[in-house]
Amino acid sequence: xxQAAIYNYLSRFFSASGCALQADSHTGQLKVKLTEExxxxxMNRPFYWHYIxxxxxxxxxxxxxxxxxxxxxxxxxxxxxxxxxxQIFNVAEKMGTFxxxxxxxPEDAPAAxxxxxxxxxxxxxxxxxxRDRICSVGLQLINGTLIEGFEEMLSGLKLIPKMPDYLYTxxxxxxxxxxxxxxxxxxxxxxxxxxxDWANEAGQxxxxxxxxxxxxxxxxxxxxxxxxxxxxxxxxxxxPRISIQLINAGLFxxxxxxxxxx
Amino acid sequence: MEPIIQxxxxxxxxxxKRIQNDGPWAKPELFxxxxxxxxxxxxxxxxxxxxxxxxxDLNLHPHQIETARTVIEDMHGKAILADEVGLGKTxxxxxxxxxxxxxxLVKKVLILVPASLVLQWVSELNGKFSIxxxxxxxxxxxxxxxxxxxxxDTAKRDPHRSLVLEQNYDLxxxxxxxxxKNHKTKNYQFxxxxxxxxxxxxxATPIQNRLSEIxxxxxxxxxxxxxxxxxxxxxxxxxxxSVKNEEKLKELVNQVMVRNRRIDTKxxxxxxxxxxxxxxxxxxxxxxxxxxxxxxxVGLIQGFSLLTLQREACSSREAAFQTLSKIYxxxxxxxxxxxxxxxxxxxxxxxxxxxxxxALELIRxxxxxxxxxxxxxxxxxxxxxxLKKNDISSVPFNGGFKxxxxxxxxxxxxxxxxxxIATEAGGEGINLQxxxxxxxxxxxxxxxxxxxxxxxxxxxxxxxxVHIYNFAIRDTVESHILNxxxxxxxxxxxxxxxxxxxxxxxxxxDVDREVSRIFEESESSGELKIKLDNLSSVINSARxxxxxxxxxxxxxxx
Numbered sequence: 001x002x003q004a005a006i007y008n009y010l011s012r013f014f015s016a017s018g019c020a021l022q023a024d025s026h027t028g029q030l031k032v033k034l035t036e037e038x039x040x041x042x043m044n045r046p047f048y049w050h051y052i053x054x055x056x057x058x059x060x061x062x063x064x065x066x067x068x069x070x071x072x073x074x075x076x077x078x079x080x081x082x083x084x085x086x087q088i089f090n091v092a093e094k095m096g097t098f099x100x101x102x103x104x105x106p107e108d109a110p111a112a113x114x115x116x117x118x119x120x121x122x123x124x125x126x127x128x129x130x131r132d133r134i135c136s137v138g139l140q141l142i143n144g145t146l147i148e149g150f151e152e153m154l155s156g157l158k159l160i161p162k163m164p165d166y167l168y169t170x171x172x173x174x175x176x177x178x179x180x181x182x183x184x185x186x187x188x189x190x191x192x193x194x195x196x197d198w199a200n201e202a203g204q205x206x207x208x209x210x211x212x213x214x215x216x217x218x219x220x221x222x223x224x225x226x227x228x229x230x231x232x233x234x235x236x237x238x239x240p241r242i243s244i245q246l247i248n249a250g251l252f253x254x255x256x257x258x259x260x261x262x
Numbered sequence: 263m264e265p266i267i268q269x270x271x272x273x274x275x276x277x278x279k280r281i282q283n284d285g286p287w288a289k290p291e292l293f294x295x296x297x298x299x300x301x302x303x304x305x306x307x308x309x310x311x312x313x314x315x316x317x318x319d320l321n322l323h324p325h326q327i328e329t330a331r332t333v334i335e336d337m338h339g340k341a342i343l344a345d346e347v348g349l350g351k352t353x354x355x356x357x358x359x360x361x362x363x364x365x366x367l368v369k370k371v372l373i374l375v376p377a378s379l380v381l382q383w384v385s386e387l388n389g390k391f392s393i394x395x396x397x398x399x400x401x402x403x404x405x406x407x408x409x410x411x412x413x414x415d416t417a418k419r420d421p422h423r424s425l426v427l428e429q430n431y432d433l434x435x436x437x438x439x440x441x442x443k444n445h446k447t448k449n450y451q452f453x454x455x456x457x458x459x460x461x462x463x464x465x466a467t468p469i470q471n472r473l474s475e476i477x478x479x480x481x482x483x484x485x486x487x488x489x490x491x492x493x494x495x496x497x498x499x500x501x502x503x504s505v506k507n508e509e510k511l512k513e514l515v516n517q518v519m520v521r522n523r524r525i526d527t528k529x530x531x532x533x534x535x536x537x538x539x540x541x542x543x544x545x546x547x548x549x550x551x552x553x554x555x556x557x558x559x560v561g562l563i564q565g566f567s568l569l570t571l572q573r574e575a576c577s578s579r580e581a582a583f584q585t586l587s588k589i590y591x592x593x594x595x596x597x598x599x600x601x602x603x604x605x606x607x608x609x610x611x612x613x614x615x616x617x618x619x620x621a622l623e624l625i626r627x628x629x630x631x632x633x634x635x636x637x638x639x640x641x642x643x644x645x646x647x648x649l650k651k652n653d654i655s656s657v658p659f660n661g662g663f664k665x666x667x668x669x670x671x672x673x674x675x676x677x678x679x680x681x682x683i684a685t686e687a688g689g690e691g692i693n694l695q696x697x698x699x700x701x702x703x704x705x706x707x708x709x710x711x712x713x714x715x716x717x718x719x720x721x722x723x724x725x726x727x728v729h730i731y732n733f734a735i736r737d738t739v740e741s742h743i744l745n746x747x748x749x750x751x752x753x754x755x756x757x758x759x760x761x762x763x764x765x766x767x768x769x770x771x772d773v774d775r776e777v778s779r780i781f782e783e784s785e786s787s788g789e790l791k792i793k794l795d796n797l798s799s800v801i802n803s804a805r806x807x808x809x810x811x812x813x814x815x816x817x818x819x820x
Contacts, residue, residue, distance in 0.1 A: 001302045009295065009298065012291060012295060013292075013295055016289055016291035016292050016295065017292070070318070079316075079318050080302075080315065080316050081313075081315070081316025081317055081318070081392060082392070083392050083394075086303075089299035089300075089302070089303065090299075092292060092295040092296045092299050093296040093300065095288060095289075095292045096288045096289075096292035096293040096294070096295055096296030096297070097273070097276075097288060098276070098280045098287060099287050099288045099290065099293040100281075100285070100287045101290060120297055120300075122300060122304070124305075124366070125265070125308075126366075126367070128338045128460075129308040129334070129335070129365075129367075130305055130308065130365045130366060130367050131305050131306065131307050132304045132305045132306070133304070133306075134300065134301060134304060151297060159290060161287065161289075161290060176277070176278060176281060177274070177278065180274060180277075184269055188267060188269075191265075191267055192267075196263065196264070196265065198308060199263045199264070199265040200263050202263065203263030205338060209484065212484060212485070212486030212487055213485050213486050214486070215486050215489070215490070216481070216485040216486030216489075216490050217485070217486075218490075219490070225455070226454050226455060226485075229455070229457055230485055232457075233457060233458060233459055236430075236432075236459045237338065237339065237459045237460070238338075239266065240263055240264075240265035240266070241266040241267070241268060242265050242266070242267045242268070243267075243268045243269075243270065244267070244269045244270065245270045246270065246273045247300045248288075248293055248296050248297060249273065249277050250293065251281060
């Protein structure tokens with residue numbers, strides 16, 4: 001993330017979370033008066049909030065001063081590795097996990113909206129090395145149509161949190177739990193069919209180290225504790241695994257054929 | 263090999279509950295921001311390093327980045343980091359921790375370091391890497407904190423021991439790992455029992471004396487990698503110091519050890535400019551110095567004590583006084599009263615200190631920060647007093663200071679004070695690269711100690727040429743040492759880190775013990791000169807061998 005993108009991210013985050021914001025894109029400065037909710041999430045001062053609650057006092061929320069340009073005054077410099085930025089990322093993920101949205105359509109369009117679930121997942125491939133990718137899948141809950149790259153497709157649509165008055169939603173035939181199962185089964189099938197070079201190589205490293213370890217303790221009939229411990233540690237180090245974690249999920253009501261080409 | 267596929271399902275219940283309750287739902291913008299946050303933090307490839315881009319304030323050198331990459335990708339997270347002194351092993355270790363943490367491969371880290379370095383590690387990891395490391399202070403820290411720095415002596419003792427051994431560490435780092443060369447020690451066995459997925463051993467001297475040391479270090483990392491003890495000695499060992507199948511062993515070791523040398527780093531190292539100053543005693547000092555040998559002549563002390571006294575007298579009368587009064591109290595007798603009286607009269611007659619005067623003159627001339635090293639506490643106190651009297655500000659620095667006090671003194675020296683007077687390099691752990699002038703007020707007899715002194719200022723981050731001034735009093739034990747030992751072996755011009763290798767090659771475990779033996783056993787100054795000459799040629803020929811060997815052996819140091 002470049003500094004300009006970080007500036008942009010911060011101003012969107014604090015506006016969206018309802019904080020009063022003074023931002024100057026030219027100097028890269030942001031002054032933020034936190035809301036109570038954000039103060040509790042970002043400032044790590046539970047005793048203060050406990051005290052306010054107990055005494056019924058009036059809370060004074062913190063004001064934060066950020067800058068994204070490297071040159072500048074006392075304000076806290078935010079760069080991609082800054083712990084504060086990662087704290088903000090974490091809060092964003094916590095506050096942005098589940099959503100329900102409706103497609104907003106012109107009044108002359110057909111009035112029925114179809115239900116979808118969309119899951120954004122992070123897939124991590126891990127042995128002694130690691131890499132991730134994002135997988136975004138949507139499933140239509142009437143006929144089971146499944147779409148990859150769902151998040152990107154949604155970004156082309158106009159979506160709002162409240163159902164427009166002149167539209168109505170169709171009832172799903174597939175329940176949400178079974179929708180989730182279909183999506184995970186789909187991802188699993190995909191993962192099984194992927195090339196496994198990385199896992200094979202890790203497996204070979206594992207075998208090699210395990211053989212060395214066995215040879216080292218070969219002379220001892222009753223193996224000492226460190227043998228078993230080391231064996232377990234090798235498994236921890238090399239065992240190839242793919243873990244799939246949710247980033248966020250939503251229920252979407254969309255016009256039929258929204259995703260047809262053109 | 264089939265990877266294990268693990269879906270996390272913990273979120274599903276919450277999602278269904280929100281659907282059922284019709285909310286609460288996220289704001290669209292926050293949903294989008296959450297997705298963007300995770301995209302930004304994605305680790306796109308198994309290879310390469312992500313951490314350097316997240317550490318914009320840290321000036322990383324190419325060899326440090328390459329080392330971190332090699333350790334992670336080629337050595338799979340188990341390695342000996344054996345860079346020469348001053349190339350930044352701590353930085354490399356920090357970079358490796360950071361990279362693993364960003365990738366999500368490491369969460370729980372244990373860092374075992376000498377007690378005096380605990381707080382320095384904590385502050386470097388927090389300050390330079392934003393790694394939330396904490397020093398071990400309370401027992402709950404072992405289980406509650408993710409990145410813990412402790413001394414091995416604390417960790418291995420109850421009640422800590424059992425708690426530490428319970429933890430599943432993703433990464434264990436051991437600084438000054440050459441202290442683990444003996445597999446029979448409690449420390450070694452303790453480290454062996456730690457549950458660790460990845461492991462880094464840091465040492466500038468992977469082999470100090472015996473070839474078997476490398477065997478035990480490697481066996482901590484990867485048991486069996488060099489075979490078992492029996493097959494190792496059979497395959498590689500010829501006596502204690504000699505190696506057979508050297509090429510094969512080097513090749514093996516180089517796959518688990520990174521050793522960067524100054525020469526290979528292509529960094530522009532500042533020059534060392536050495537000035538040896540031949541100083542003449544004042545008349546009174548000279549007389550006092552000469553009178554010391556009377557004590558040996560009448561049999562009150564042995565050669566070794568005389569030598570000690572003479573060295574002290576070369577430093578300051580204050581330094582000699584303490585030893586003298588101890589001997590006096592031990593040997594009190596009316597028979598020697600007159601001799602002592604004369605000696606103390608000579609001591610009291612000394613009103614000037616030729617070296618201190620020279621130091622003052624130099625400090626004024628340099629007009630910049632200066633570090634003075636002396637072997638003696640008494641000389642240190644005297645110098646402080648003497649400089650203060652002449653309007654020069656100074657701070658003391660002793661190996662025995664607590665870490666906080668060391669840091670405080672260092673900060674005072676950096677920001678406010680012109681001179682730092684140190685009695686002990688502390689060897690490990692204080693970096694003074696903001697100063698570039700050093701006075702060796704007296705000379706230790708072990709060249710390694712000099713190397714450690716110089717290493718305090720001649721290291722990464724030093725921007726100026728480094729000036730070293732060696733003081734020696736003419737026609738005393740000191741000038742013998744300086745001329746015959748230091749100047750002959752060109753010690754001061756030596757590339758840092760080579761000396762340890764050279765001394766390791768010859769059978770001189772303790773050069774200082776060797777030197778004092780020569781002084782004690784020599785009957786005449788002629789004999790003394792010949793013996794010191796011999797010693798220097800032994801060291802020199804070891805160095806020649808080393809330099810010839812260096813061209814074909816890129817690394818390994820075997």
